Amino acid sequence: xxxxxxxxxxxxxxxxxxxxxxxxxxxxxxxxxxxxxxxxxxxxxxxxxxxxxxxxxxxxxxxxxxxxxxxxxxxxxxxxxxxxxxxxxxxxxxxxxxxxxxxxxxxxxxxxxxxxxxxxxxxxxxxxxxxxxxxxxxxxxxxxxxxxxxxxxxxxxxxxxxxxxxxxxxxxxxxxxxxxxxxxxxxxxxxxxxxxxxxxxxxxxxxxxxxxxxxxxxxxxxxxxxxxxxxxxxxxxxxxxxxxxxxxxxxxxxxxxxxxxxxxxxxxxxxxxxxxxxxxxxxxxxxxxxxxxxxxxxxxxxxxxxxxxxxxxxxxxxxxxxxxxxxxxxxxxxxxxxxxxxxxxxxxxxxxxxxxxxxxxxxxxxxxxxxxxxxxxxxxxxxxxxxxxxxxxxxxxxxxxxxxxxxxxxxxxxxxxxxxxxxxxxxxxxxxxxxxxxxxxxxxxxxxxxxxxxxxxxxxxxxxxxxxxxxxxxx
Amino acid sequence: xxxxxxxxxxxxxxxxxxxxxxxxxxxxxxxxxxxxxxxxxxxxxxxxxxxxxxxxxxxxxxxxxxxxxxxxxxxxxxxxxxxxxxxxxxxxxxxxxxxxxxxxxxxxxxxxxxxxxxxxxxxxxxxxxxxxxxxxxxxxxxxxxxxxxxxxxxxxxxxxxxxxxxxxxxxxxxxxxxxxxxxxxxxxxxxxxxxxxxxxxxxxxxxxxxxxxxxxxxxxxxxxxxxxxxxxxxxxxxxxxxxxxxxxxxxxxxxxxxxxxxxxxxxxxxxxxxxxxxxxxxxxxxxxxxxxxxxxxxxxxxxxxxxxxxxxxxxxxxxxxxxxxxxxxxxxxxxxxxxxxxxxxxxxxxxxxxxxxxxxxxxxxxxxxxxxxxxxxxxxxxxxxxxxxxxxxxxxxxxxxxxxxxxxxxxxxxxxxxxxxxxxxxxxxxxxxxxxxxxxxxxxxxxxxxxxxxxxxxxxxxxxxxxxxxxxxxx
Numbered sequence: 001x002x003x004x005x006x007x008x009x010x011x012x013x014x015x016x017x018x019x020x021x022x023x024x025x026x027x028x029x030x031x032x033x034x035x036x037x038x039x040x041x042x043x044x045x046x047x048x049x050x051x052x053x054x055x056x057x058x059x060x061x062x063x064x065x066x067x068x069x070x071x072x073x074x075x076x077x078x079x080x081x082x083x084x085x086x087x088x089x090x091x092x093x094x095x096x097x098x099x100x101x102x103x104x105x106x107x108x109x110x111x112x113x114x115x116x117x118x119x120x121x122x123x124x125x126x127x128x129x130x131x132x133x134x135x136x137x138x139x140x141x142x143x144x145x146x147x148x149x150x151x152x153x154x155x156x157x158x159x160x161x162x163x164x165x166x167x168x169x170x171x172x173x174x175x176x177x178x179x180x181x182x183x184x185x186x187x188x189x190x191x192x193x194x195x196x197x198x199x200x201x202x203x204x205x206x207x208x209x210x211x212x213x214x215x216x217x218x219x220x221x222x223x224x225x226x227x228x229x230x231x232x233x234x235x236x237x238x239x240x241x242x243x244x245x246x247x248x249x250x251x252x253x254x255x256x257x258x259x260x261x262x263x264x265x266x267x268x269x270x271x272x273x274x275x276x277x278x279x280x281x282x283x284x285x286x287x288x289x290x291x292x293x294x295x296x297x298x299x300x301x302x303x304x305x306x307x308x309x310x311x312x313x314x315x316x317x318x319x320x321x322x323x324x325x326x327x328x329x330x331x332x333x334x335x336x337x338x339x340x341x342x343x344x345x346x347x348x349x350x351x352x353x354x355x356x357x358x359x360x361x362x363x364x365x366x367x368x369x370x371x372x373x374x375x376x377x378x379x380x381x382x383x384x385x386x387x388x389x390x391x392x393x394x395x396x397x398x399x400x401x402x403x404x405x406x407x408x409x410x411x412x413x414x415x416x417x418x419x420x421x422x423x424x425x426x427x428x429x430x431x432x433x434x435x436x437x438x439x440x441x442x443x444x445x446x447x448x449x450x451x452x453x454x455x456x457x458x459x460x461x462x463x464x465x466x467x468x469x470x471x472x473x474x475x
Numbered sequence: 476x477x478x479x480x481x482x483x484x485x486x487x488x489x490x491x492x493x494x495x496x497x498x499x500x501x502x503x504x505x506x507x508x509x510x511x512x513x514x515x516x517x518x519x520x521x522x523x524x525x526x527x528x529x530x531x532x533x534x535x536x537x538x539x540x541x542x543x544x545x546x547x548x549x550x551x552x553x554x555x556x557x558x559x560x561x562x563x564x565x566x567x568x569x570x571x572x573x574x575x576x577x578x579x580x581x582x583x584x585x586x587x588x589x590x591x592x593x594x595x596x597x598x599x600x601x602x603x604x605x606x607x608x609x610x611x612x613x614x615x616x617x618x619x620x621x622x623x624x625x626x627x628x629x630x631x632x633x634x635x636x637x638x639x640x641x642x643x644x645x646x647x648x649x650x651x652x653x654x655x656x657x658x659x660x661x662x663x664x665x666x667x668x669x670x671x672x673x674x675x676x677x678x679x680x681x682x683x684x685x686x687x688x689x690x691x692x693x694x695x696x697x698x699x700x701x702x703x704x705x706x707x708x709x710x711x712x713x714x715x716x717x718x719x720x721x722x723x724x725x726x727x728x729x730x731x732x733x734x735x736x737x738x739x740x741x742x743x744x745x746x747x748x749x750x751x752x753x754x755x756x757x758x759x760x761x762x763x764x765x766x767x768x769x770x771x772x773x774x775x776x777x778x779x780x781x782x783x784x785x786x787x788x789x790x791x792x793x794x795x796x797x798x799x800x801x802x803x804x805x806x807x808x809x810x811x812x813x814x815x816x817x818x819x820x821x822x823x824x825x826x827x828x829x830x831x832x833x834x835x836x837x838x839x840x841x842x843x844x845x846x847x848x849x850x851x852x853x854x855x856x857x858x859x860x861x862x863x864x865x866x867x868x869x870x871x872x873x874x875x876x877x878x879x880x881x882x883x884x885x886x887x888x889x890x891x892x893x894x895x896x897x898x899x900x901x902x903x904x905x906x907x908x909x910x911x912x913x914x915x916x917x918x919x920x921x922x923x924x925x926x927x928x929x930x931x932x933x934x935x936x937x938x939x940x941x942x943x944x945x946x947x948x949x950x
Contacts, residue, residue: 031648097810102682127633173506177509178512193824284575298516308570325827325828
């Protein structure tokens with residue numbers, strides 16, 4: 001910032017301004033090619049005379065820092081040494097952030113995904129859509145329709161706590177019945193992905209003095225969200241039938257559709273047991289059905305079976321559309337949805353309305369169901385392929401029995417460190433993910449995750465053969 | 476939900492299913508014209524025999540509840556009495572939400588805006604953009620560019636904590652310098668409107684034991700956000716030079732550009748005083764520059780003048796683009812931005828990336844600056860017009876001295892109740908807003924807000940003449 005003009009010091013204002021601009025250029029706050037503010041504007045902002053600014057601009061042009069282009073204005077010179085931005089030392093009187101910050105979310109355990117996964121030949125990454133399956137043309141045409149005059153009049157407005165009725169109706173009638181859920185519109189809230197649903201429910205239902213059951217192994221962000229609320233976490237064990245609801249707790253977060261990260265689907269017997277137990281002990285359940293869109297037809301959800309309104313259900317459009325669009329939904333008791341709506345309003349008002357409208361049109365025109373079918377078919381083939389290739393090339397790695405899902409959970413054989421394997425695989429063009437963030441710290445290095453939502457089916461066997469060679473090279 | 480199949484009761488399953496579907500139709504959970512799930516799917520979800528479902532479907536077709544369409548499936552009949560959705564009584568074993576909810580945001584004091592403001596002849600509403608000024612064609616063309624193959628590959632991905640570098644660069648080089656702010660990219664976070672910036676900072680910096688200064692009168696949501704964090708609120712008085720920073724506090728939320736709701740611009744002397752005092756007492760400042768985009772060139776911000784990094788600045792694209800797009804930005808010390816980024820990641824990951832890219836293109840192509848100029852000119856004309864019309868038609872209403880802004884703050888004359896005036900004005904096609912949510916409860920009915928961001932300039936005098944007649948009719 002040009003926060004350097006002081007009338008109290010002994011340094012002349014002109015010199016302070018000159019030094020301030022040069023410092024801002026070196027610090028990356030002003031960058032080569034950037035237009036400088038008109039001298040009148042800058043003088044007004046700094047409360048100094050305009051000809052002081054003009055003189056400094058002329059001086060810096062002469063010294064090569066700035067560039068005057070007739071009729072266009074003054075610019076930061078383009079041929080400065082570019083280099084990386086330099087972070088200047090914090091000012092001496094800056095606040096003590098360590099003392100001021102009431103929470104440090106950056107210090108929680110998170111999944112770290114490389115941002116350059118598209119550069120790997122074998123990207124076994126999870127959570128990313130396959131751009132080859134993204135229906136670019138139909139999405140374009142839906143966007144165009146969402147940019148019609150009457151649609152624009154609707155979504156440009158500040159609607160504070162409203163959702164797009166078109167999108168809500170499509171979620172209600174097309175998506176939820178696939179999961180055995182029948183809901184009125186006052187039981188549905190549009191969220192920014194399933195994750196925001198978790199956050200809203202944590203703020204409303206968790207907190208100090210509340211015990212929350214979290215699956216172990218489990219999705220790190222949902223545990224983080226509950227931890228940040230101040231709640232006490234109780235680990236819920238996961239076996240071949242899914243998570244078990246055992247011990248005293250007020251609230252539990254479950255992923256029955258495909259347990260994250262094992263991808264085990266909760267058995268009907270376990271579903272009944274969990275619901276009975278929750279009713280008996282008055283436990284509230286959060287069902288994170290983040291992969292419900294890829295589940296097999298005829299399977300159901302806790303929300304679909306619940307008779308008491310104690311299951312809050314979270315879904316997402318990220319798996320079918322794209323995570324970058326950030327659309328999900330919460331289905332719960334109207335009393336809970338009403339409070340979640342007001343809390344969402346406090347945080348950021350509604351989810352972006354143009355995206356809601358575009359997605360609503362996409363669903364209403366049937367593109368969602370068509371894409372979902374294609375995606376499910378692709379995932380079924382990839383799942384079979386990855387299971388076969390694992391049996392062949394990674395015979396001593398263990399994996400739970402699963403019927404689908406967008407990733408595979410692998411346990412490394414005794415004596416092989418998963419972290420070393422990830423590094424060795426990366427050198428060979430194979431991107432695999434660490435399971436560390438999903439498990440207790442004592443198990444670091446034992447588990448891996450193979451995502452199949454992004455990789456080309458034809459590359460799965462090749463990639464896992466290479467992974468097998470990487471494992472051999474380490475032994 | 477079809478949450479009614481019980482194997483323990485005496486009622487046959489077929490009868491339970493039939494009753495459940497009829498109840499769901501009457502409750503609005505299944506609606507006329509909605510497709511019923513295929514019998515195989517529903518049977519699987521409920522764990523019952525398929526021919527039970529088929530028999531119930533046939534029975535309900537015969538009774539007129541369902542409609543069988545050859546080759547298409549079974550649908551809820553279209554000619555059922557439509558009527559409003561009936562909310563069924565909550566199930567007897569539903570959770571006690573009053574006991575379970577840790578906070579009740581729905582019970583906070585909020586602004587209530589009618590959703591049908593477009594139906595009024597004279598809509599003096601604030602916060603809404605003028606659809607007549609929205610550059611529909613250029614926005615369409617930017618959206619099209621954001622839907623190109625390479626752009627799509629970028630924004631469809633799950634980028635967790637990243638922002639669009641194009642948008643960040645445009646905010647950095649085009650928007651912030653207008654407000655005297657020069658920032659590196661690690662000092663900028665893209666948020667869902669300025670409101671999310673407030674929320675993130677409240678979670679990071681406020682809480683029990685922290686005292687937060689809030690302007691009085693002031694923006695209700697920022698006070699609500701701080702209150703919900705558990706912080707103690709200290710009222711900050713507002714005079715003709717803006718808010719005063721007086722008394723002990725840890726943190727203050729200020730709107731120096733245009734004080735919400737009075738629209739008073741903080742004087743340079745008051746800015747210097749506030750910064751000196753904040754430095755002396757180690758008070759952190761949140762500068763909510765929600766209307767910075769319409770401020771006069773040559774004015775500056777606390778962030779632009781701050782030498783210590785203690786001002787966190789909030790801006791928004793809502794005033795120029797559209798609130799429905801939900802894009803804003805936080806500019807602060809890199810230590811604070813890093814934690815806000817991780818907290819945002821916990822809440823909902825990034826702001827929708829397709830909107831970020833579209834807005835980035837809109838800025839990069841110069842459309843933003845052009846639109847901003849047109850909008851500023853329109854607002855200057857409307858501001859002059861509304862001041863003149865107020866002087867003429869509402870001579871005994873008082874308004875603070877302002878130099879711009881998107882609304883006017885009016886104090887009703889002694890003996891005239893603003894709530895009665897709002898109702899009478901509405902009957903005459905004049906929509907004005909209550910100031911109640913901005914002031915202490917004891918002042919209810921005293922203040923009004925005239926928004927000018929949406930109304931046609933040519934209707935301002937007419938509308939205020941009508942408002943004057945409404946006031947006369949009440950006296």
